Amino acid sequence: MATVRIPSQLRNLVDGERKLRVTGGTIRAILDEIDAKHPGIKNRVLDEKGEPSAFVGVYVGGEDIRFLGGLDAEVPADAEVSIVPAAAGG
Amino acid sequence: MSKVLGLKCKECGEVYATNGIHVCELCFGPLEVALDYDHIRSVISREKIENGPISLWRYVDLLPVESGWDSDVRVGFTPLQYAPRLGAAIGLKNLYVKNDSVNPTYSFKDRPVAIAVTKARELGYTVFACASTGNLASAVAAAGVKAEMETYVFLPSDVEAGKITNAAVYGANLIAVNGTYDQLNRLCSEIADEEEWAFCNINVRPYYAEGSKTLAFETVEQLGWRAPDHVVVPIASGALYTKIAQGFEEMVTVGLIDGQSVRVSGAQAAGCGPVAAAFAAGEDAFEPVRQPETVAKSLAIGNPADGNYSLEVARRTGGVIESVTDAETVEGIKLLAATEGIFTEAAGGVTIATLRKLAANGAIGEDEVTVAYVTGNGLKTQEAVDGHVSVTMTIQPTIGSFEDALEDKQEAVLAQAAR
Ligand SMILES: Cc1ncc(COP(=O)(O)O)c(C=O)c1O
Ligand SMILES: [Zn+2]
Numbered sequence: 001m002a003t004v005r006i007p008s009q010l011r012n013l014v015d016g017e018r019k020l021r022v023t024g025g026t027i028r029a030i031l032d033e034i035d036a037k038h039p040g041i042k043n044r045v046l047d048e049k050g051e052p053s054a055f056v057g058v059y060v061g062g063e064d065i066r067f068l069g070g071l072d073a074e075v076p077a078d079a080e081v082s083i084v085p086a087a088a089g090g
Numbered sequence: 091m092s093k094v095l096g097l098k099c100k101e102c103g104e105v106y107a108t109n110g111i112h113v114c115e116l117c118f119g120p121l122e123v124a125l126d127y128d129h130i131r132s133v134i135s136r137e138k139i140e141n142g143p144i145s146l147w148r149y150v151d152l153l154p155v156e157s158g159w160d161s162d163v164r165v166g167f168t169p170l171q172y173a174p175r176l177g178a179a180i181g182l183k184n185l186y187v188k189n190d191s192v193n194p195t196y197s198f199k200d201r202p203v204a205i206a207v208t209k210a211r212e213l214g215y216t217v218f219a220c221a222s223t224g225n226l227a228s229a230v231a232a233a234g235v236k237a238e239m240e241t242y243v244f245l246p247s248d249v250e251a252g253k254i255t256n257a258a259v260y261g262a263n264l265i266a267v268n269g270t271y272d273q274l275n276r277l278c279s280e281i282a283d284e285e286e287w288a289f290c291n292i293n294v295r296p297y298y299a300e301g302s303k304t305l306a307f308e309t310v311e312q313l314g315w316r317a318p319d320h321v322v323v324p325i326a327s328g329a330l331y332t333k334i335a336q337g338f339e340e341m342v343t344v345g346l347i348d349g350q351s352v353r354v355s356g357a358q359a360a361g362c363g364p365v366a367a368a369f370a371a372g373e374d375a376f377e378p379v380r381q382p383e384t385v386a387k388s389l390a391i392g393n394p395a396d397g398n399y400s401l402e403v404a405r406r407t408g409g410v411i412e413s414v415t416d417a418e419t420v421e422g423i424k425l426l427a428a429t430e431g432i433f434t435e436a437a438g439g440v441t442i443a444t445l446r447k448l449a450a451n452g453a454i455g456e457d458e459v460t461v462a463y464v465t466g467n468g469l470k471t472q473e474a475v476d477g478h479v480s481v482t483m484t485i486q487p488t489i490g491s492f493e494d495a496l497e498d499k500q501e502a503v504l505a506q507a508a509r
Binding site: 007008044053054055064084089 | 101112113115117118119120121221223269271272273275276277278279280282283291292295326327328329330375377378380391393394395396398
């Protein structure tokens with residue numbers, strides 16, 4: 001199973017969990033899976049067009065999904081996925 | 091604090107208390123400090139500023155802290171140098187260089203850090219940290235150690251030797267990360283989420299960023315209380331660029347100068363120019379750069395947090411965001427040194443090379459009062475000019491050796507001229 005690290009800003013939607021275990025597949029599938037259990041996550045991570053929000057970074061094994069095919073980025077079974085607010089750095 | 095209204099989401103406008111947070115709970119938009127300009131207008135004046143400390147703290151009324159915790163350290167109020175020789179070389183008649191390479195740790199980063207360390211102490215943090223492209227590490231290490239905070243600075247392991255040495259000397263925890271800046275920035279965001287630390291450019295970023303407004307305030311005061319027509323500012327995350335623009339606007343808002351628009355132009359390296367590329371393509375949003383390749387390592391941010399806001403500022407103010415090659419950057423470093431006697435780091439080379447490009451293509455008018463922001467010191471990035479500068483002659487300690495060498499040199503010059 002893959003692991004998803006949930007940022008503090010979203011933990012209220014997932015009963016305070018820091019990490020969730022998910023089946024994997026693609027980022028799209030993982031978001032669907034989490035959203036089914038904890039409605040609201042997709043709304044916060046995706047923009048109104050259903051694309052990853054410019055204000056949130058999603059990473060698979062530390063790599064930005066924008067370099068891995070976006071929501072179709074593959075998530076291997078043992079991968080670590082991170083969701084990180086984008087407004088940082090510099 | 092009456093001058094600060096709170097932290098406000100730049101996207102949805104939600105207002106939060108002034109704690110150590112940087113993103114909106116509702117939309118992940120960045121938070122920024124909301125100031126009470128009516129209040130500030132009633133307490134601020136040119137005379138008060140002119141009688142204030144010779145540092146950025148003379149503008150404390152426009153900053154989100156009560157007073158600097160350590161105002162004996164002289165951050166800011168750096169020279170605004172009239173630059174006629176550089177101007178003549180590139181075709182500008184009213185050119186100035188803001189030399190911010192002479193701050194306590196030799197870059198503009200001492201400004202945002204002065205605000206961040208003060209605010210971190212006000213908020214009760216005991217650990218101070220940052221994710222640095224090189225210069226911020228030194229500024230945070232120096233300020234954090236002096237403030238007797240436990241200090242952690244993270245930087246890419248492949249930055250220039252001078253940046254590592256400078257950051258290491260203060261005795262802070264210096265963590266070199268094998269990866270790009272964007273990778274270590276993501277790592278630090280995850281650490282900041284777990285630890286109760288004041289991470290300068292993460293959870294206390296809204297306060298930190300405010301410090302860079304002082305570059306605009308000083309420019310206005312040093313020009314005799316007038317704004318320049320055009321400025322050129324280097325862009326990595328875009329925080330400096332957007333905050334300089336905001337600084338000029340605030341001077342008008344609080345009544346220190348009459349309304350005047352400043353064209354704010356930006357400078358990036360071609361090997362890591364996501365904002366310049368989006369500007370050229372007419373896009374509202376940049377595409378991130380995965381693997382930056384540039385001599386200007388301090389500007390090597392492929393995923394700039396304020397990239398899209400920078401595009402907005404350029405279009406709103408009538409500025410341009412351009413990029414330059416490594417070769418042009420090195421020429422920029424040498425040109426500034428040879429004309430104005432200032433040795434800047436690679437980011438300054440990018441700025442001067444961009445200035446030159448914008449002057450040459452007419453984006454900057456020759457009569458415009460123009461200010462180029464030179465934000466870091468050349469001694470920290472000596473690798474950038476390796477092989478491009480050298481000793482003129484090496485001699486024995488005798489007058490004969492000197493005279494022979496001088497003769498050889500003159501012959502070489504004549505031979506060159508004859509060709
Ligand atoms: C010397 C220098 N100039 C300019 C910048 C750009 O700053 P910003 O990330 O705010 O765009 C940096 C960033 O580290 C820097 O070190
Ligand atoms: Zn918001």
